Amino acid sequence: MHLNKDLVPIIRKKDMDKEASQFLQKYCPEALEEPLPVPVEDIAELKMDLEIDYVNIDQDLDTLGMMIFSDGPVELYDQDTDQYIRRAYKRGTLLVESNLSETNRGRERFTITHEMVHWDKHQLRFMALSYKDKTLAKACRCPIAKVYRPKTAEDWLEWQADNLAAAILMPAEMFKQKAEELKSGYKVGEKINGFMWKGFNPGLIKEFIVDDLASTFQVSKQAVEIRLNTLDIQLV
Structure with a gap:
């Protein structure tokens, strides 16, 4: 693995898949053989020896989400006291973030994969940071906002984690295979007038397929739509 001067891996977008x-070959090879929801919690806890804790961040x-890279206290929000507290990890x-499990399972799975x-x-980057300042190497806090044009080392870390998480949860070949399978089950109908169709209209077909892909891979519909665009898959 090649690193830049900031000890960030050099991974081009074309190499993400x-x-x-x-x-996946290392942690879940079956996900490369059939379309399925990658068992992210099992990979994290049983194969990567990580401990998952659901908290208010x-x-x-x-x-x-947050990945802890060295022992010590981390500042978190306590809903009960409405204050920030320090907890050792x-x-x-x-x-x-524990509120994710109540609102968006797809986003929760994406967050776990992102942290993995x-x-x-x-x-290596966090190890190097620890020699300069242990507080810098404590944890990687991951904001909800996505990075589209990375500039700083931290931006590149988040950009890589986002893009790799999507490619892990929706492996290219299996995602394409499932999309083609679903496409074969629909046929665009005929437009009767400016408002009505005899049969399915293209927009409705796309909506059905996006829903099915999100269910198959247990990701959000937004993640599916981004992945379709990334892989240049046309549904209708």
Whole structure:
């Protein structure tokens, strides 16, 4: 694995699927053989030896996940007291915003996978930071906002984790296979006039397929739509 001067892996966008396949070959090879929901919790806890803890991370829900890289206290929001508290954690703890499990299972799975990517790809950077300032190397806090044009080292970490998480949860070949399978089950109808169709209209077919893909891979519909665009898959 090649690193830049900031000890961030050099991973080009065109290589994301290759990197994701290597991750899955190591931790869940069956996901490369058939379309299925990648068992992210099992991979994290049973194969990567991480401990998942569901907590309130911050008051405004701006941070959905955090990967702990060194032992010590971490500042978290306490809903009961409406204050920030410091809680001790061990290295290798993966924190997930607990409100996610109540509202968005797809986003929760994406967050866990995102944090696993940090652990798998970015430990060297945090190890190096710990020699300069242990507080810098404590944890990687992951904001809800996505990074589309990375500039700083931290931006590149988040960009890589987001793109790799999507490629891991929706492996390219299996995602394409399932999309084609679903497409074959629908036929565009005929337009009767400006408002009515005899049979399915293209927009409705796309909506059905997106829903089915989200269910198959247990991700959000937004994640499916982004993945379709990334892989240049046309549904109708």
